[in-house]
Amino acid sequence: MLQHFTDPALRARYADLAASSVAKRADDCRAQGVLDRESWQEISDAGIWRLAVDRQWGGDGGTWWDFTAAFEGVAAGGRDLGFSLSMVAQAGLIRSLLVYGTDDQKGYWLPRLLSGEVGATALTETTGGSDVTRIRTSAARDGDVYRLNGHKDHITNGPVADMALVLGRVPEQGARDITLFMVDLHDEGITQGPVERMIGNQTSPTGPIAFDNVRVDARHLVGEIGAGIEAIYNTIALDRLLYGVLAAAYLDPHLDEVLAYARRRQAFKQPIADHQYVQGRITDAKFAIEATRYVSYGALDALLRGDRQASLLCSTAKYHAGETLRLGTETALRVYGHLGYMDGPAAHALQDALGTLIAGGTAEMQRKNVFNQMRALAQAS
Numbered sequence: 001m002l003q004h005f006t007d008p009a010l011r012a013r014y015a016d017l018a019a020s021s022v023a024k025r026a027d028d029c030r031a032q033g034v035l036d037r038e039s040w041q042e043i044s045d046a047g048i049w050r051l052a053v054d055r056q057w058g059g060d061g062g063t064w065w066d067f068t069a070a071f072e073g074v075a076a077g078g079r080d081l082g083f084s085l086s087m088v089a090q091a092g093l094i095r096s097l098l099v100y101g102t103d104d105q106k107g108y109w110l111p112r113l114l115s116g117e118v119g120a121t122a123l124t125e126t127t128g129g130s131d132v133t134r135i136r137t138s139a140a141r142d143g144d145v146y147r148l149n150g151h152k153d154h155i156t157n158g159p160v161a162d163m164a165l166v167l168g169r170v171p172e173q174g175a176r177d178i179t180l181f182m183v184d185l186h187d188e189g190i191t192q193g194p195v196e197r198m199i200g201n202q203t204s205p206t207g208p209i210a211f212d213n214v215r216v217d218a219r220h221l222v223g224e225i226g227a228g229i230e231a232i233y234n235t236i237a238l239d240r241l242l243y244g245v246l247a248a249a250y251l252d253p254h255l256d257e258v259l260a261y262a263r264r265r266q267a268f269k270q271p272i273a274d275h276q277y278v279q280g281r282i283t284d285a286k287f288a289i290e291a292t293r294y295v296s297y298g299a300l301d302a303l304l305r306g307d308r309q310a311s312l313l314c315s316t317a318k319y320h321a322g323e324t325l326r327l328g329t330e331t332a333l334r335v336y337g338h339l340g341y342m343d344g345p346a347a348h349a350l351q352d353a354l355g356t357l358i359a360g361g362t363a364e365m366q367r368k369n370v371f372n373q374m375r376a377l378a379q380a381s
Contacts, residue, residue: 005297006069010051014073017046022078026203030348033195033202035086035118035160043074044116049094057098057110064238064304067091068245075249081325081352082203084246085359086118089156092239093119093165100180100223100231108220109163109182120161120185121239122152122209123232132178133229137168139181139216146170146221148181148214156359159193159207161185166211167232170225178228182220189214200351201359236361237303237314243360244296244317244324248289251328254349255285258332278335285331288324295320308380312373319366325353 021039029036051066053059060066071091075084094113097106113119123132137150148168152158166181173179185192191210198206223231259282262273272278299313307313329350333340340346357363 006065006072008069010066010069011073011076014043014046014048014070015077016073017043018074018076018078022074022080022083026078026080026083029080029203030082031202033197033205035157035203035205036080036083037118037160039078039083040086040118041116044114048074049090049114053094053098053110053114057106058114059110064095064300068242068300071242072245072249075246076253079250079253080203081246081250081349081356082201084250085201085356086157086204088239088242088246088360089121090119091242092235093121093163095238096121096165096180096222096231096235097182099235101182102219104219105182105222112163117162118157118160120155120157120164120209121232121236122155122158122164122166123236124154125151126153132167132232135167135169135178137166137211139168139170139179141170141172141218144218146181146216146218148183148211148216150211152209152211154196154206155209156204156206158209159195159205161192161209164209165222166209167228173226176226179225180222180228180231181216182222183211183214183216185209187214198355200348200353201355233311237299237311239360240314240318240321240366241296241299241303243321243356244292244299247321247324247328247356248293248296251285251289251325254328254332255282255289258282258285258335262335272335281331281334285324285328288320288327292317292320292324308377309373312370312377315361315366315369315373318360319363319370322353322357322363325356326350329353 021042025036025039048070050059051062051070052064055061097109125135127134139146139148162185164183164185166183168179168181169177170179171177189212193207195205196207262278263271265272296317299317302310302313332346333350336346
């Protein structure tokens with residue numbers, strides 16, 4: 001394996017933890033269609049969410065590189081793509097609060113997230129899909145509070161989350177009215193779920209959240225009124241690059257197993273690993289994994305430095321994540337042959353991987369993002 005930019009000790013520590021928790025429960029949680037809250041709590045207790053958070057907010061004072069190393073470990077050791085996707089949503093929410101939250105908001109919400117409560121970022125609605133500017137969820141001011149009404153769809157962690165960052169409108173603000181609200185999902189007037197029935201990633205419960213005249217204190221508006229779009233585009237950039245980190249780390253052990261199988265399996269009196277067409281499939285997957293890994297590292301570096309190409313690189317990482325996960329899991333199925341097509345680990349991995357072509361912004365949307373960013377950078381130069 002090529003040299004990583006992340007801490008190997010952190011990665012190994014969390015890989016071992018995830019292997020003894022997430023991986024052992026993954027099949028049962030998949031069958032039940034539930035988030036593995038027991039493993040979630042164990043990994044939270046081990047400190048994964050504290051890694052990138054300042055000490056004044058209960059964190060360890062590390063960096064997002066530290067979190068990325070630990071996340072790679074969970075992805076590789078846990079062998080559960082859905083569980084890792086739920087972690088991506090949590091990481092994005094934490095970064096949103098760190099970047100745009102007030103001291104009061106950080107002190108109120110972060111301790112809960114760091115201790116193992118589950119968060120969600122509620123952006124999409126049926127009417128808009130990936131185009132979040134078409135949202136209809138809105139809030140009207142009522143003294144020192146806002147009354148939030150609306151319906152969010154296809155929200156990762158939505159049916160099980162304890163809190164959510166909600167994108168809505170404040171119509172009284174005028175044309176520039178899209179705003180972020182931090183909401184406790186246990187409050188009156190909120191309905192979560194039901195869990196959507198999907199062909200994969202059953203361990204990452206996804207579904208709607210409805211808001212019926214929900215009271216949100218004005219102090220829990222995140223960022224400026226009307227500045228929600230800019231804030232959310234900035235903070236979901238972390239989610240996008242983490243998809244790429246996840247793709248590479250999750251596929252590493254899968255490809256190792258594919259290679260080991262190809263060396264054992266005999267065809268025409270020799271291991272299938274000696275056949276050029278098998279070598280081609282395995283090396284194509286390896287090329288994709290390493291390219292995805294390092295474009296994701298580059299995106300994280302650019303994001304943390306505030307480089308003007310950060311958004312472009314994060315979209316590039318997200319695009320490659322979905323395509324690489326599809327290629328890597330399809331390669332496993334093809335090499336395993338009929339055994340891979342049977343209902344089991346290889347087929348489940350492919351079903352899960354296909355979801356990443358849609359989740360977190362479709363592959364087509366990432367192409368549009370990259371093109372628009374290329375055009376903007378060219379005009380600015």
